[in-house]
Structure formats: structure tokens, C-alpha cells
Amino acid sequence: MFETSSFDRPRTTSGDLVVDGGRPPYPAAARSVTVPGDKSVSHRALLAAMLPGAPSRLTVRNANLGGAVRALLPAMRTLGFRTTVAADTLTVEHGGPVTPQPKRPHPDITRWPDGVPYLETGGSSAAARLLIGVLAGLGRTAVVDGDETLRHRPMSWLAEPLTRLGADIVHLGDAGRLPVLVRGAVHRPCTVELTVGSAQARSGVLLAAVAAGLPVTVRHPVRSRDHTERMLAAFGATLTESPGEVRYDGGPVTVPPVVDVPADPSLAAYPVAAQLLAGDGGELSVRNVCLNPTRLGFFDVLRRAGADIRYRDMRLGSSGESAGTIAVRGGTKGVDGVRVDDPATLHALIDEVPLLAAVATTLPGPSWIGCAEELRFKETDRLTTTAGMAAAFGARIEVADDGLLVSGGAPLSAGHVPSYEDHRIAMAAATLATCLPGRTTVSGGACHRTSFPDFAEVQRAVGARITEVTPR
Structure with missing residues (x-):
């Protein structure tokens, strides 16, 4: 067992993110965005x-x-x-x-x-x-x-x-x-x-x-x-x-x-997930992303589950990193539950675990994200806070000593969701909210500025309706 610190309790010192879920009637056309450096x-x-x-x-x-x-x-x-x-x-x-x-x-x-x-x-x-x-x-x-x-x-x-x-x-x-x-x-x-x-x-x-x-x-x-x-x-x-x-x-x-510095694949994961959850069949490209294999676990796990995600235009940069384009076609039809069973895969997506769990709540059947003991010692105990965030939408996630068991397919609904002042939890919650009808408020969600200051702007470019509200 691992300790759960007092920092896992919800706090709201940052502004909120407000998401009006459900995509506007965009045509199923190709779009392109960029995300900040790694x-x-x-x-x-x-x-x-x-x-x-x-x-x-x-x-x-x-x-x-x-x-x-x-x-x-x-x-x-x-x-x-x-x-x-x-x-x-x-x-x-x-x-x-x-x-x-x-x-x-x-x-x-x-x-x-x-x-x-x-x-x-x-x-x-x-x-x-x-x-x-x-x-x-x-x-x-x-x-x-x-x-x-x-x-x-x-x-x-x-x-x-x-x-x-x-x-x-x-x-x-x-x-x-x-x-x-x-x-x-x-x-x-x-x-x-x-x-x-x-x-x-x-x-x-x-x-x-x-x-x-x-x-x-x-x-x-x-x-x-x-x-x-x-x-x-x-x-x-x-x-x-x-x-x-x-x-x-x-x-x-x-x-x-x-x-x-190439663009951050951990940040590219959010617009990719938003496009995948949109289900409109359109294609999104995220350009100049770091394609280091030790950072691509989020995309590779979803690819194995059936998601239409591809890598293109790879080249080597001055920092020693490969970079290129990540392309994704919207829709989760035919995408099964995901599994993370080995430490190398977990480390290749360690920052994206909250987001992967959020996506998994929309997929049929169970998903397992294991070998994740280290997440107990992030900004929050991210096993506990990921489950708490998802539960606020109505999802069912069981917290194990070393991972998360997600029961996919439970009915989800918009509402008031805690971020626990953890930027990864906040952005995962706001991304999941984009596909749910109604308004979701992610309390303290503006903590996304820790790693992704342009999060709301990038998600709006993908078609999300998301705003930041400063607390009074």
C-alpha cells in the first residue's frame, strides 16, 4: 500500500475551466494545430x-x-x-x-x-x-x-x-x-x-x-x-x-x-483525444511533435486498441529528438478497452494516465492501466485523483495498489468536477467533458498553465467550447 497525502484533497486556488460539451456542427474536414514545446x-x-x-x-x-x-x-x-x-x-x-x-x-x-x-x-x-x-x-x-x-x-x-x-x-x-x-x-x-x-x-x-x-x-x-x-x-x-x-x-x-525543442507529445495527447472523442470522422494533425518512442505510449496503446492514429514526416532535430506529425481520425467505433501491463509502456505514457483513463471510460468493456505505483508520488496521488475526477462524471474506476481498473461504458454526464489543482487531472477532465452534452465546470482547472498555458486555445481550435473563468 502507498500513502495518500493531504494534497489529494480538492483545492480551488486557480480559476475554473468551463466546458460546454457536444461539438458544433463542423464538417468532417482536416484540421491542424500546434502545441507548445516539450x-x-x-x-x-x-x-x-x-x-x-x-x-x-x-x-x-x-x-x-x-x-x-x-x-x-x-x-x-x-x-x-x-x-x-x-x-x-x-x-x-x-x-x-x-x-x-x-x-x-x-x-x-x-x-x-x-x-x-x-x-x-x-x-x-x-x-x-x-x-x-x-x-x-x-x-x-x-x-x-x-x-x-x-x-x-x-x-x-x-x-x-x-x-x-x-x-x-x-x-x-x-x-x-x-x-x-x-x-x-x-x-x-x-x-x-x-x-x-x-x-x-x-x-x-x-x-x-x-x-x-x-x-x-x-x-x-x-x-x-x-x-x-x-x-x-x-x-x-x-x-x-x-x-x-x-x-x-x-x-x-x-x-x-x-x-x-520539438512539440510536447504529452500535450499533443489532449487535442488528439478530443478529436478521437468527437466522433465526427474528421482528421486532425498535430505538427512538429517529439516522436521519441519512450513518449508515445498514449498513442501506441490506443492504436493497438483500434484507434486511427498515425505518425508522419519524421526527422531528427538539434536536441537529438525525432519529430514529425501525429494524425488522428475522429471516432471510437471499433476501439476496444485499453491495457497497460508492463513498466516500459507505463513510463511511455506516465503523464497521460489520467487522460487515458478518461478516454477509457467511453470505451466498451474493462480497461486496465497497471505498473503505475509511481503515480502515487506526482503532484497528487494520481491514481486516487484520476478515479475521483472520473467518478464526478459518473464513471466507474477501481483503484488498485499499482493501477486503475476502468469499467467502460457507464453513462457519463456533465457536472462539477474537481481538478485537485493537478494540471494533468484538470486537462483530462476538460477533454472528456468536450464530448458530453451540457456544461461541465472543472474547479481549479486553470492550473493547466503549469505545463500547457495554451490548452483552452488549442482545444477550441479542435472544435471544443471551453473558457477559463477567474475566481472572484
């Missing part, structure tokens, strides 16, 4: 500016500008980097002014070190974990912290292997949680064993090793998203991969002055 690639591209071999000025084009990526910018400014945001482009330059440090950012932490840079990363676990890895590689002393929600998410997955490599990491609050004091560079070449399949843990270790020029072998229990490996290889790192492990030889990297 969040994971954007995080890694920003942090590449800190690596040895990075240019004095790094430009990241088509960056994701949601709250999770922006959470890195104050931390980088504190470390002496100048950051500029213009349209969808982020620029990072060396030699910016260092942000003055508060004497003690959180008075409740009694062991706060004086004169140490304080890096606050909001609610972004990727920002915190990857930053810890880079700091440990560079040997830069700093405190890394996050908001109250992030302080409840585990950091030992990363801290323990970095400590084995020689880093000195001190938990200033609860054991295994933020805030942490990072001091002393990794310096012991060895093999580390990761206890979870988290890509953030593997990436943090690899970024530390590359920043230090330290040979390392990382063993991992499951293949998960490999953006870090692809990007580092594109920058010249020698990585050798085999089943269950990746080895880095300690050689240098050269970061190019411009990195182009």
Missing part, C-alpha cells in the same frame, strides 16, 4: 547552459513556457545566469547579476546554512531533481527547495546514487525530502543502481557525471523517457546503452549555441 526537453536544454562546454549565450527555441519550466529561471539567475524570455524563445547568458540571498528563507528549518545560494523551484520535481544533479556535478554549493507540495515528494531516488558517486547531500528538513543542501562534487567513478524507473533520477545522475567529466554506469529497472541520453549524445557525449544500463565514458560535450 517540457522535458526544455528543462534539459536550459540546464545544458550550465555544463562545461556550453556557449556563453544559449538560445532555446520553441521552449515550453509553462510554470514548470519557468520555475528554473529564478534559480539560474541566482547562480549568475541572465535569462531572457521572448515569445517562445529562452536565452541564457553567463555573467548575470547574482540575486541577493535571504538570511533564512524558511525560519522553520533550523539547520539553514548561512551565505549559501537558495534555489527555489516551485512545484516542479524535474527542475529540482535535474538541478541537484548539475550542482553535484559542478561542485557548486547551494540549497535546492520547492513549494509545500514538492517538499512531500521523494528526493532520495536521486540523492542516494549521487552520494555514492561522492557528492555531499544533506536533507535540511524531513529525511529524503526537500530542502537539500548540495555541496562537494561527485568524484568517484562507479556503477550506481537506481531503485525506481524514474527518468528524472537517471537524468540527474547522468547530468552530474557529464558536468564532472566522471565515468559512470547507471543501472535502471525499467526503460523510461531518454531525453537526457539523446541530448547528451547529440552534444558529443559517448554513451553506451544496453538492456538495463547506460554507461558514460567521462568525455567532454559541446553544447551548440541554439537548441530547437
